[in-house]
Amino acid sequence: MQPRPAPSPLAARFTTPLARLTTAAIAAVLALALLAQVRVADETERPAPLRADLMAAEPNPVTPGNFTGYGFDQCLAPTQKAMDAWLHHSPFLSVGIYISGNSRACRSQPNLTPTWIRTQLQKGWRLLPITLGPQASCSDRFPRYDDDPTINPRPGAEGLYGKARRQARREAVKAVDAAQRLGITKGSTLWYDLEAFDHTNRHCRESALSFLSAWTTGIHKLGYKSGVYGSVGSSVLILDDARVKRPGTYVMPDMLWLARWDGVANTSSSYIREDGWRPGARVKQYQGGHDETWGGVTINIDRNYLDVGRGSVADPEDHCNGTNINPKKYGVLSPGTEATVQVKALQCLLKERGRYDGKLSGVYNDATVASVRQWQSDRGFPVSDRFSVHDWIALHMDNANTVMKVGSAGPAVRRLQRALRAAGVWSQPISGVYDPATASAVRAYQKRVGLKETGIANGKTNVKLDHGRR
Template sequence: MTAPATSPTDRPRSDLRLRALVIATVVGLLAAVLLALPHRDDDSAIPTASNPVTPGVFTGLGFDQCLAPSQAKMSAWRRSSPFRAVGIYIAGYSRACRSQPSLTPTWIAAQLAAGWHLLPITLGPQASCQPRFPRYGTDYRISSSSANDYAAARSMGASEASKTVAVAKALGIVPGSTMFYDLEGFDYNNTGCRESALRFLSAWTVQIHNLGYRSGVYSSVGSGIKVLERQRLAPLPNIVLPDQLWLARYDGRANTSSTDYLSDAGWAGNRVKQYQGGHNETWGGVTINIDRNYLDLRTAPTAPAPPPAAAPAVAPAERHCGGVRVDLRTYVAVKKPTRHYTPPKRQVVALKCLLRERATFHGRVNNGFGGSLGRAIRSWRRAHGLRANAFWTRSMWMTLLASGNRPTLKPGAASRDVRDLQRALNAANNSAHLPASGILDSRTIAILNLWKVRVGLRPGSLVSRSAWRLLAAGRY
């Protein structure tokens, strides 16, 4: 988060933040290596709906940092630091930390269980007059077209909300939690820029509410917060305000006040204030570059009522190759053994079995990587327009698991096609860890939507033919 200057105490953070981000990225890559080490083959670490609503009710200190810190860092700061809340970037094509190796459902569950209050952040399209964006050229600014009461900006806001909730659900962040939109500071006096941003945020809030979550907005007090306060005091029609505000005001004061821009009556008990910009802090021997925040969240969120219980769906039982297990938590690349590499036995057995069922492998289904498996892989690769070698990739797992004539699947469907969908999603996302239950339940839909957002499909609960085609093409 970087708020533009509106006063000497309201400055954007230094470009030195970029250097700290590079360091944090290196640390994140090391964390990714640790995450790739072998782990137990069960579901005991997978979060469920028992995760608490976040950030919930809390008054005290918090921090935010672009890259989600590793578990070791979070544990050290939990023991030694004064912080009990942390902002995390979960979504948005404009965020600097698009890759988040530590940010998994297990990480979310672990922090919530340890007592951290999480503030999920999305940094997507920015105000049309924001000079630092687009950041990559593949992200967008908010449309400033005033046609049909800024209909284009509203559409963009609703779309960002849908994408965010899909990611939140996939991470195990439960309904009733607050999703914060990061709207970086802009020129408040630019009418088209200001009014389109307001409609964008309104549509964000409406859709976030429709999907069962609470809406929050982070912005500079001199721009985004100022326009929301103006709307509160002199309401325009068809504008919905967020539930919580996150003020950017670098005055060094650990409170949520900024009375020159926002009266104390607005959003009382529903405020966070970022009062110090990027700097290093060391706790428990661990240094992280952070922004400091003070939270005053005293209004308890209301979680949506659970739907009425229905008779559980049951998918047909499956048996593969006389009892071979083809349901794996992850599907990894496999190649011929060398002096320094032995292919994972369980992966080899599952691959042989599935290739035999697709009539391209005719050898023994065991854990050895021999010539018959190499020939089957080469044949598969040639049939799919790839260079003929004996290297089996994650994309090829997806193609193997999802190809064929597949039906459109609706929520609650129970079938062998759903099992193949769950297996293909596990191949597409090493952190998904979906059980191959054969039931298109809410957890499967959440992981499905996380994949859809990554490959450019509109989030939704249906598994359409276009989704099957991209899965079968190995897109992840």
Template sequence: MHAPASPARLTVVAAVVLAFCATLLVGGGAEAAGSKDGLTGYAFDARCAPTQEQMDAWLTSSPFWGVGIYIGGSTASCQTSATDPGQPHLDATWVSRQRSSGWRVLPIWVGPQAACSSYADLIDPNPAGDYAAADARGRAEATAAVVRARELGIKARTTLWYDLEGGFDVADEDCRRSALRFLSGWTEALHDLRYRSGVYSSISAGIHALDNADNLSPGSYEMPDQVWFAWDNDRANVDVDQRWVRKDSWEGERIHQYQLHTDAAYGGVALTIDRNFLELDGGSQPPRNLLACGRTDLDLRSYPRLRTGRSGDAVEALQCLLRKHAGYRSRLDGRYDTQVARAVRKFQRRHDLRQTGRTDPATWTALFAQGSKPLVKVGSSGDAALRLERALRAAGFGSVKVTGVVTDRTTRAVARCQRRVGLDPTGVVTTDTWKALQTGAR
């Protein structure tokens, strides 16, 4: 995240005092909060919190669900002092509004850096007591981060991310081991305060050092719950380079920063950001059961035009949809009779479709899309994702796979559908896109 050096430098003694004072402020038990749902998708970090207008514009036009923001620390680039993060827009109201809108806020703390780096505030490399000074400083930073997180309304069991910038020499033993001991202290203190620990660093520096230590001397250091690795390879995934990190390390608990310091514009709003792809808390999970009406398979290879006299699996799927959305009460027997035709005509009349009693692509599309109109992007899962995927396939976008988890392939089809109906082709499913699908996407 390339935080610039700060003139502030806390001594170990000051850090311990800070830890003690912060503990008094925090008090005994941290407020419990339920763990977040798994998410696979895109995130950006802009260091400084954007304005509410910028966040709102990006919410409905960008692919991002996550936003990384500096909340404090001696080396945070938005900071004006050791206790004031200097973020003009960041407060508890800002955090609350983003979370209620659907953003996943990724709080980042940027304190002392590796002893062999060029920053002003450095981790103490003194090896005495198995790098006791580094451990104490890590604990102090964690405690201060929790105090700030609570001020912002960021609850327990949220991951607080420590930004350990790359570019330091992992072959320097005191530098590497003091950094590891610092991060171990950070993680242990966060766990004591009922928060989760995340570490951001270069895949070939801090993350490599952590994984190598866990591999060669398991149990010597407390490992973070999640990792955020910088690897500027332009690939939006969470795959690691096994020269640096084992394939199964932190599987399902990674963020990959794949583009650094890039200009991006969505919804007419331009920001300079880092682009990330994330898979956290196990990633977005598909629904367990894709069948409907108890036993009916809605996911056919194609959705043919149907009329009275037809029969088969497609008719049974149609009957199931009509039962849900048009008051059809007869058996799901796969026969297109007059009752089916009557229900089709009723549905068509309600949704501004041609009232023919025959089932065409527009009718299939509208039937599948019926329901609520939530915001949907890459990583969205569950009922809305299923309805979207099925509606797109019925509308002629056969490349879409029905999984219950929205992917890049899905959003590319959304953009093509949006062009077809005269909407801005963002690939983000908003209320207007749902309305178009629910009236046949014509």
């Protein structure tokens, strides 16, 4: 990762004066402070208590969680306006952010606040929080400043590189402190960025391995997962070699972020073995720094491809005690239509929306017609005894306003796929996972209704579907 400095004012500190807290909130703060007193090895540092307003709110989701798709990283956390533009128009749904480390180019992060973190997570972004602290002693680009020491290369009396390990434990505490202040939930992955260095230099290499091992141990003790970013020709290479040739000598990170600018959007590289950190524990930075413009906003980024956790998956669904709401076709229904899967699916969907309280008979009877007419009236559609393809599309979208793209997963994607099936552009299973095939179907729909063919189900596309356009 090549951090690109950008001048900006000092980031504000995030504190809440005790005078503004309730008695209960103060008690909660004190209780959490006691729980947070984690001693890491022989270090006395510990993460600061969380902000009271963050404790009061529902915790943010663990990040990056389960995801397969595209991401970007950039030195300076973008503004909210830029993030929104890129959410609606770019292929990315993951973003790397620098949260700590004295060696990072963007020490000042004026946009990076607890509100920024919470907002991105709520909008569906997956975050990769990065620490860029002490770098390898033989790196030709560090130290960058006067107060960013490199990893201590001295092996010590026992040859265990104790000073490097202590440096790492301190960095782990600092990273967790920064993560907690920002509202990044325990269980999330915190990444250490170890830039390229000469891995043939023995003490430089061994001290770096010791540092990364202690970093992972420290991160684990504080309740987070450990990730390491690095060049496939140095830090990634030495970790993979140590994993295979010296098993048990070092604690391995949970995830690897490979820097290999080969232009291939996958998580593989010929530099490391395929069996390590699989499945679901790899990220690959496949393109280095360059400008991209989406939604009228230009950012200088690196491109990434992620395959983490279980990948993009949708939990099983159940409708009306096992009713099939995914027939192969959503056709026109008229009074008198009997015993069809489509009618039963319609009755179930109307029941879930509080529009139908009859039996799921599969018969398009008077009660079903009355419910249909009421639903059409409420949506501002022409009222009719018939339920048309136009109605099916709108019923499935159900006023959805979620931005969906490759990597998205869940109930909203299932509704989208059903709407696309009703529109005649989707014939594959209703998986709930927005994969390249779903993006292709969205492009086909966008072309049909006169929209720009992006493959992203954003505002304009969702409005067309919600209005039943076909």
